[in-house]
Amino acid sequence: MKQVLLIITFLLSTFTLAAQKKKVAVFESFGTSVTDDVRQAVVDVLEEGIFNSKQYTVLEREQIEGVQKEFEFQQTGMVDDAQLSKMGKASGADYTCFASITAFGSNYQIACKLIETESAEMKYSKSMRTKRGMDDLGEVLEFIANEMFSGKDFKAQQAASSDILCPKCGQDGDEYVDAYISPNDEEATTQTNAITLCKSKGDDWYLPNKDELKAIYKNQQQIVANGGKKFQRKDYWTSSQRNNYDAYNINFSTGDLEYYAKTSSNVFRCLRLP
Numbered sequence: 001m002k003q004v005l006l007i008i009t010f011l012l013s014t015f016t017l018a019a020q021k022k023k024v025a026v027f028e029s030f031g032t033s034v035t036d037d038v039r040q041a042v043v044d045v046l047e048e049g050i051f052n053s054k055q056y057t058v059l060e061r062e063q064i065e066g067v068q069k070e071f072e073f074q075q076t077g078m079v080d081d082a083q084l085s086k087m088g089k090a091s092g093a094d095y096t097c098f099a100s101i102t103a104f105g106s107n108y109q110i111a112c113k114l115i116e117t118e119s120a121e122m123k124y125s126k127s128m129r130t131k132r133g134m135d136d137l138g139e140v141l142e143f144i145a146n147e148m149f150s151g152k153d154f155k156a157q158q159a160a161s162s163d164i165l166c167p168k169c170g171q172d173g174d175e176y177v178d179a180y181i182s183p184n185d186e187e188a189t190t191q192t193n194a195i196t197l198c199k200s201k202g203d204d205w206y207l208p209n210k211d212e213l214k215a216i217y218k219n220q221q222q223i224v225a226n227g228g229k230k231f232q233r234k235d236y237w238t239s240s241q242r243n244n245y246d247a248y249n250i251n252f253s254t255g256d257l258e259y260y261a262k263t264s265s266n267v268f269r270c271l272r273l274p
Contacts, residue, residue, distance in 0.1 A: 021057045024050050024114075024149075025064055025093035027084065033103040038134075042099050042110065042141060049145025050097070056149055059091055067091045081113075081120055088117035095123070097148070105173030106133040109274070112144050124148050127274055129172075131203075163272065164228040169208070169215045170273045181216065182270045184229045185236075191247040191262040194237045198270035208271040210240040210248045210257060216269070217255050235260065237268040 026046050030039045043061075050058040067090050071083070088096030100111040107130045114124040126147065128140050163180035170179025182205075186197060191207075198207045208216060213236060216223065220231050233253035240248040242259045249258055249266055260266065 021055060022094040023059055023092060024056045024095045024097050025059045025067070025088050025091040025117075026050070026097045026099070027064065027068070027087065028099045028101065030101040031103055034101050034108070038103075038108065038137070039101060041137065042101055045138065045141040046097060046099060046112070046145050046148075049142070049149045053149035056095070059093055063091055081115055081122065084115050085117050085120035088115065093117055104129070104175050104177065107131065107172065108133070108137060108140075109177075110140055110144065112148060114148055129274060164223055165226045166216060166271065167219050167222055169212055169219060170271055171209070171212050171215075172273060176215065178274065179212075180272045180274065181223060181228065183227065185232060185234075185267045185269060188265045188267045190265060191237050191239075191260075194266075194268040195239055198268075201270055202272070204272045205270045206272075207237060207239040207268060210238040210250065212271060213238045213250045214255075214257070216271075217250055217252060220252070232267065235266045237266045 026043060028039060028043055030042075047058045050056045067087050070090065071087055084096045084098050088094075094117060096115045096117055098113050098115070100109075102109045102111075109127065109129045111127040112125070113122060115121065116123055124147075126144050128144060130136050130140050164183045166179045166181040168176045168178060169181065170177045182201070186194065189197070195207045198205045217231075224230050231252045235249040235251050235258065238248045238250065241262075242248055245261055246259045247262045249260055250256070251258055
């Protein structure tokens with residue numbers, strides 16, 4: 001009799017724990033250049049992260065697809081948090097997980113967010129880019145999934161205070177993308193040293209090339225509005241070389257492209273792709 005009671009107690013506790021788990025609906029949006037294999041990999045890793053968390057349950061894909069049809073959700077379109085909240089409610093989920101996948105050359109930009117369906121409150125937001133294409137796609141996805149479903153009460157994450165948004169200043173292949181720029185002018189130095197100092201900030205930091213610095217010049221008012229310090233009317237180094245002895249810079253008084261000996265001393269700012 002005791003064994004029967006123990007089994008019943010165990011089953012009841014198991015059902016209670018299952019009932020307490022929050023349900024998550026996973027939706028995704030992907031660009032036309034993203035293959036179905038990549039899209040499926042993103043969904044699979046996120047759903048695995050939900051399952052492994054032991055705190056959430058993932059809704060079946062058939063249920064998700066039904067809601068997508070009901071809302072005429074276009075996977076290549078843009079959706080706001082309010083619509084995602086409604087889609088989550090329609091699917092019976094407590095949370096809506098939304099993943100956006102965009103291809104930039106051979107790399108991928110993965111942006112994920114977790115929204116509480118009842119309040120439409122953002123609980124988590126993360127954007128990361130692969131560095132080796134398909135080779136590190138799994139690593140990036142696993143990092144996001146593990147962090148998102150760790151059980152912590154995340155708030156929407158923003159760039160660190162030392163990173164200032166630079167609209168359409170970063171160049172990835174033939175695509176111009178939003179990047180982050182160092183908030184202040186770095187102390188004047190040689191072009192070679194400027195390249196080294198930018199790299200020392202981290203793997204993603206670099207000295208912008210002449211095209212990127214031209215974009216920075218055009219967007220300097222917006223950069224200042226985002227919290228960056230005002231640019232000086234001086235020459236700023238680029239990473240672009242004219243020859244073995246000279247490198248290009250942009251005059252922030254006129255916007256003209258010029259060049260100086262690499263051993264000359266100019267100010268600079270560093271750029272970081274998201």
